[in-house]
Each structure stands twice: as structure tokens, then as C-alpha cells.
Amino acid sequence: MESKGVLPSSDKESLAVNYVCMVGTSEPMDPEKYPVLKDDISHVAQIVGENKSYSWTSISVKENRICWSVAQQLPDTLKKEDIVRNSEWGPEACESTIQEVSSFTNGFGGTLGDLIENTPRENISKVMLEEKLFQTWHHGRTVLIGDAAHKMLPSAGQGAVNAMQDAVILANCIYDLESYSSEALTAAFDDYWQQRYPQAKFQFEVSKFNGKIMSGQTWWERVIRKVVFNYLPLWAHARMFIKSASYRPQIAFLPEAPRRGTVDLLPLKPSVRYTQEQEAMKDTATGA
Known part of the structure; x- marks a missing residue:
């Protein structure tokens, strides 16, 4: 490149x-x-x-x-x-x-x-x-996930989580491929990047911020730590956790996992192929 x-x-x-x-x-x-x-x-x-x-x-x-x-x-x-x-x-x-x-x-x-x-x-x-958030996650027939695309500090426990989320979204995009041409692969990888980059960027910044809170030693980082632990209301802390918990990507071509919690999940892009297959199965059952 x-x-x-x-x-x-x-x-x-x-x-x-x-x-x-x-x-x-x-x-x-x-x-x-x-x-x-x-x-x-x-x-x-x-x-x-x-x-x-x-x-x-x-x-x-x-x-x-x-x-x-x-x-x-x-x-x-x-x-x-x-x-x-x-x-x-x-x-x-x-x-x-x-x-x-x-x-x-x-x-x-x-x-x-x-x-x-x-x-x-x-x-x-x-x-x-x-730590580093790369802008480029794919080129040609090569695509990156996990630390190769967004290496995060361990302070928020999000490194492995985001790697698995990458794998889920990438699997969904590959599943919807109509061909293995260079154009189709590039489109699928672009779709993967567009779905994952904003979330990975958010967690990258959260990890960086948590690193300052947990380990920062500069004067400004000490001020931030004091404010967060002494003056930031509990609802603000909860809001941060809820924003992370509400993003739960799933394999689009498998039955949806049960929702055991109370947090509303962010909507995810449906699988075109899976939707078509389900509709075809319903038509076949109705015809039978």
C-alpha cells in the first residue's frame, strides 16, 4: 500500500x-x-x-x-x-x-x-x-482483526472483546458475499470496517481514558482521577457501562441469543442472505 x-x-x-x-x-x-x-x-x-x-x-x-x-x-x-x-x-x-x-x-x-x-x-x-488505532484494516484480499487493527490498553478489558466482535461482524460480511471477486471482497471488507470502526474507536478511547485513571501520574491525570472517583455521579459511570453493554453483535446466520439483561441492544445490520434463506424456507413450508 x-x-x-x-x-x-x-x-x-x-x-x-x-x-x-x-x-x-x-x-x-x-x-x-x-x-x-x-x-x-x-x-x-x-x-x-x-x-x-x-x-x-x-x-x-x-x-x-x-x-x-x-x-x-x-x-x-x-x-x-x-x-x-x-x-x-x-x-x-x-x-x-x-x-x-x-x-x-x-x-x-x-x-x-x-x-x-x-x-x-x-x-x-x-x-x-x-496502543494504536489504525485507519486501514484491509487491502486486496487481506483483512485485519483484533490487535492488528486496534491495539488497546488492557485497562478497560476490551482488547479480546473487540477482537471477537471483529470476527463476528467479519463472518457476517463474508457470509453475505455473492462472489469471491476482488470487487466483492473489497465491498465486504469496507462494510466490515464501517460497522466496526466507530465501536472500536470508542473502546480505544475508553481504554486510553481508563489507563489515565488507573495508572496516570501526571498532574492533570491526578486531577481527572480525583474528579472521576469523588465528583462524577453514579449515573454517569453507569451510562458508560451501558453504552458498552448495549453493543452485542451476533452471528447473523444463527438463531439470536436470548436476551437475559435489561439493557436495550443496538440494532445490527441484518444478513441479506440469511433473510432470503428464511423466507425461502417459509415459502417451502407453506407450499408443502
């Missing part, structure tokens, strides 16, 4: 890297020391360090284990550098961070060091958190 001069300049830019994250899951911990492990529900402790570049999370899970993560906001000077991302994976890249955060409270009555020491080193990973 670049050689043909049809690739947008924004798609040539590198992915933004604003955070580096270290994650792990401990071996079974002592419920007497961590009483939250005795509950049948999971507990979450999210802590933003004061005058530090770190934020960290602890989550109690089954089998008396605790999932934990540490996010470090990178300074602007590092964001612009060409970072060798793959080298950040693996236990050898984690030691310096471990030394810096081990004394931090984990929110459940101990320290991060307690959790880290009870986590096998091979089960600890450190990775740069990249």
Missing part, C-alpha cells in the same frame, strides 16, 4: 508506548495472612503510588492464589525512542523492577514482595503496553 501511495501517513507511525507492565500469579497463599482468600468472591485492590511512576493491582482468585500486576508510566523521552519490545519478555527483564516495588503494600495486608517471592520467576512477564 505504501508503494502505491494509498497508505495513510498515520498508519506509518509507530505504536504508542506509554506504560510498561509486569504481571504474575502467585502460588497458593496463606488464607490466615490474607483473609480475602476465604471469600467466595474475588477482591481487587488498585493502588496508585503517590509521587511514584508506579501503580499496581492485586486480585484474589481461586485456589488461594493472588494475581498481581505493576504498571510503570514511561516519561515522554522514552516514548519517542525505538524500543526493542520483544526483549522485555521473560524473568531476566523483571529483576530491576522487582527490587523497586517489593516494599509496596499489596492492598491485602502484605507487600508486593510477598506475592512476588511466592510466584515462580518463569511465571512473571514484563511487556511494553502498546
